[in-house]
Each structure stands twice: as structure tokens, then as C-alpha cells.
Amino acid sequence: MFHPQNGPIGKLLQDASLIMWDECTMSHRAHIEAVNRTLQDLRNSSAVMGGITFVFAGDFRQTLPVINRGTRADIIKACLKSSPLWTTIETLKLRTNMRAHLHGITDSDFPQQLLKLGKEFFQLQI
Numbered sequence: 001m002f003h004p005q006n007g008p009i010g011k012l013l014q015d016a017s018l019i020m021w022d023e024c025t026m027s028h029r030a031h032i033e034a035v036n037r038t039l040q041d042l043r044n045s046s047a048v049m050g051g052i053t054f055v056f057a058g059d060f061r062q063t064l065p066v067i068n069r070g071t072r073a074d075i076i077k078a079c080l081k082s083s084p085l086w087t088t089i090e091t092l093k094l095r096t097n098m099r100a101h102l103h104g105i106t107d108s109d110f111p112q113q114l115l116k117l118g119k120e121f122f123q124l125q126i
Contacts, residue, residue, distance in 0.1 A: 005042055010042055013038075013039060013042050013043075013050075013052075014042055014043055016052050017052065017053065018052065018053045018054075018055065019049075019052055019053075019054050019055070020054075020055045020057065021054060021055070021056050021057065022057045022058070023057070023058050023063075024056040024057060024058045024080055025058030025059060025060050025062060025063070025064060025065075025079070025080065026058065026062075026063050026064065026065060026066075027065065027080065028065045028067075028078045029065075029077075029078055029079060029080050029082055029083035029085075030078075032080055032083060032085060033083055033084075033085060035049070036048060036049050036050075036085060039052060048085065048088045056080070056089065060079070060081065064076075064078070064079055065078040065079060
């Protein structure tokens with residue numbers, strides 16, 4: 001991901017103060033680390049991500065990076081949580097299912113069942 005500093009994308013990245021990366025849990029840590037080095041170079045800064053605030057969004061209970069013929073260990077090693085950058089990230093956990101809340105779903109069992117399914121605590125009764 002090389003963008004000359006004088007190019008339009010380079011200038012955009014130099015001026016950025018916030019970048020949002022959705023579904024970061026699917027990204028290989030090497031890609032995130034490459035973005036870190038690129039931003040450090042572009043902004044002439046040794047700060048993490050060149051000093052730009054990043055909002056990484058994702059759920060590690062969902063799809064992780066895909067590693068062709070990889071073992072579970074390979075997949076874990078490819079995750080953002082295995083990157084040295086992980087220690088610099090402040091994690092926030094959302095606790096309210098806003099989709100259910102905003103759509104007036106009053107059946108509190110359904111959102112709880114989704115969370116249990118994500119944590120593999122839920123078994124379907126067939």
C-alpha cells in the first residue's frame with residue numbers, strides 16, 4: 001500500500017484525524033501492521049498509525065482471517081489480537097443490542113440467544 005506523500009491519497013491520509021476500520025477481525029494482522037508502517041512513513045511519525053486515531057470494529061466471535069489450509073494456530077496467529085499493535089488498542093465492548101432496541105423487539109430471549117450462540121453456549125432444540 002504505497003501512496004506518494006504528494007499524491008491525492010497521501011495528502012488525504014496526512015490530513016486524516018480519524019479512520020474507521022469495520023470488520024477488522026477478518027483482516028490479517030500483517031495488513032493492519034502494513035497500514036501502521038505506511039501511515040508512520042507518510043506522516044513522518046513514529047506514533048502508532050502515524051498518530052491517527054483508529055476505530056477498529058468487529059466481533060472476534062465471528063469470521064476470523066482466512067488462512068488457506070491453515071490450522072487453528074495459524075488463524076489465531078493471523079488475528080489482530082496476536083499483533084504487537086494489540087497492546088496499544090483500548091477495547092470497548094458494546095453491551096446493548098441496538099438493532100433489537102431500536103426496532104422495539106421486546107422478546108428479551110432472542111438477543112440473549114444470539115449472544116449465547118456466539119459464545120457457543122446455546123444448543124438448538126430440534
